[in-house]
Amino acid sequence: MDRETESYWSHITGEALLGEMKGKHLKNMPAVHTTWSRWIADHPQTRVLKKDKTVSSSQYENYFKDPDKVGIFRAEWLKERLPAKKLVHGLTHGPHALAVTAEKLEKDHLIQTELDTGGVIVVKNTDGGVRAYSTNVDKTTLTFNIGDSPGVFKDAGTGSSWDLGRGECTGGALKGKKLEELTVTAAFWFAWSGFYPNTAVID
Amino acid sequence: MFLEVNMVTAALVIVSLLIASSNLEAQMKKGEVVATVEGDPMYFVLPPGTIPAITAPVFVSGDEANRQMADDEPVLGIVVGNEASAYSLWQLDAHEIVNDRIGDVPIAVTW
Numbered sequence: 339m340d341r342e343t344e345s346y347w348s349h350i351t352g353e354a355l356l357g358e359m360k361g362k363h364l365k366n367m368p369a370v371h372t373t374w375s376r377w378i379a380d381h382p383q384t385r386v387l388k389k390d391k392t393v394s395s396s397q398y399e400n401y402f403k404d405p406d407k408v409g410i411f412r413a414e415w416l417k418e419r420l421p422a423k424k425l426v427h428g429l430t431h432g433p434h435a436l437a438v439t440a441e442k443l444e445k446d447h448l449i450q451t452e453l454d455t456g457g458v459i460v461v462k463n464t465d466g467g468v469r470a471y472s473t474n475v476d477k478t479t480l481t482f483n484i485g486d487s488p489g490v491f492k493d494a495g496t497g498s499s500w501d502l503g504r505g506e507c508t509g510g511a512l513k514g515k516k517l518e519e520l521t522v523t524a525a526f527w528f529a530w531s532g533f534y535p536n537t538a539v540i541d
Numbered sequence: 542m543f544l545e546v547n548m549v550t551a552a553l554v555i556v557s558l559l560i561a562s563s564n565l566e567a568q569m570k571k572g573e574v575v576a577t578v579e580g581d582p583m584y585f586v587l588p589p590g591t592i593p594a595i596t597a598p599v600f601v602s603g604d605e606a607n608r609q610m611a612d613d614e615p616v617l618g619i620v621v622g623n624e625a626s627a628y629s630l631w632q633l634d635a636h637e638i639v640n641d642r643i644g645d646v647p648i649a650v651t652w
Contacts, residue, residue: 339589346576346583349651355578367648369619371630375612378603381625384618386606387639388599389632396615397634410586411572467618 350523350533366521370467380465380503408528419539422528428537429470429522431455435534437527439541443468447484448491449540457481460522463503464489468524471505471517594638600626621646628652 339346345357352364378384401407408422420426426437432455443449449460450473457473459482473480481494482502490508491500498510505517523530531537569575569585576583606627610616615630621643628639633652641648 346578356576356583364649367619367621369617369650371615371617373612374606374610374614374616374627374629377616377618377625377627378607381618381620381627382603384603384606384625384627385600386603386610386626387595387628387632388601389609389629390635393629393631393635394611396631411584465618 348533350525350529368469368519368521370463370465370469371524372466376464376466380463408526419531420527420541422526424527426525426527426530426539427460427468427470427522428525428530428534429458429460429520430534431458431472431520435530435537437530437534437537437539439539440524442541448482450482451538451540452479453538458520459502459517461491461502465503467503468522469502469505470520470522471502472520473517475512475515475517592635592637594640595636596640598639598641617650617652619643619648619650621648 340359343358345354345359345362347354347359347364352366354360354362396402405421405423420437420439425440427440427443428435428437430436431453434453434455436451436453436458438449438460443460443462447462451458457479458470459473460468460470462468473482478495482491482500483494484490485492485499489501489503491502492498492510493500493507493512496511498507498512498515500507500517502517505519507513507515569588571584571586573585574582575585610629616627617630617633618625618627620626624643626641626643628650630652633639633650637652639650641650
């Protein structure tokens with residue numbers, strides 16, 4: 339809820355649902371979940387939110403671990419395609435929604451697919467964060483492979499090197515080109531499929 | 542972020558942890574319907590302000606943070622332009638929203 343108008347907003351879609359601001363959208367900004375040690379290693383100049391002195395653990399550890407604890411109220415989810423508490427990385431591209439299971443991404447490191455709105459790639463980076471990008475550059479859909487060193491990817495067409503932590507081509511014919519970053523959200527399956535019942539799944 | 546979103550049959554239930562004050566909601570009980578959103582009920586969970594959002598965030602450097610963070614402590618990280626900013630998820634458990642600004646971009650960090 340915003341204090342200025344007391345409108346209600348969805349923190350997944352960024353849309354105002356009720357109140358004076360209904361229909362307005364907040365711009366979704368890509369962010370990642372990772373561990374402290376991996377974040378500081380990749381971002382040594384980071385600023386960090388100061389913690390309250392007493393904070394030293396998660397308040398939700400039991401909730402995360404328990405497959406039968408599904409939401410605050412007793413929940414029934416629409417799609418039994420995956421177990422309710424399966425962790426997925428979800429993104430939207432135009433009218434489409436796509437969920438990639440955390441396990442699949444962990445196993446393959448790089449997930450690429452083509453929707454009718456264009457190609458998308460989901461990767462886990464050296465800072466431990468999951469990022470997604472549109473793979474369309476200058477009206478061509480690029481295909482990526484894992485490169486020779488950690489954090490380096492190559493496109494199949496030109497063999498150029500890409501840093502997919504920043505979505506930038508760092509060497510080769512396409513040097514300087516940037517991929518459009520998409521917001522990807524870590525969510526439990528029951529929640530993602532609740533918002534996006536027609537989501538595609540890669541698992 | 543992980544959601545606390547519930548499905549009740551075909552209805553989408555949006556559970557909203559409220560941060561602004563509203564007299565009606567101060568008297569409500571858990572599970573009561575606050576409002577209807579496009580035909581779906583929105584259920585009351587907690588009185589507004591119970592989980593206090595951070596409105597004046599204070600930041601420390603990475604070096605200073607190293608003294609208070611565990612290696613495997615989960616964080617939410619964002620890069621805006623050249624500025625990287627991290628928020629401990631254990632800290633966010635108790636606040637859920639940080640009203641912040643990176644450069645000249647106002648953002649709401651939500652968990």
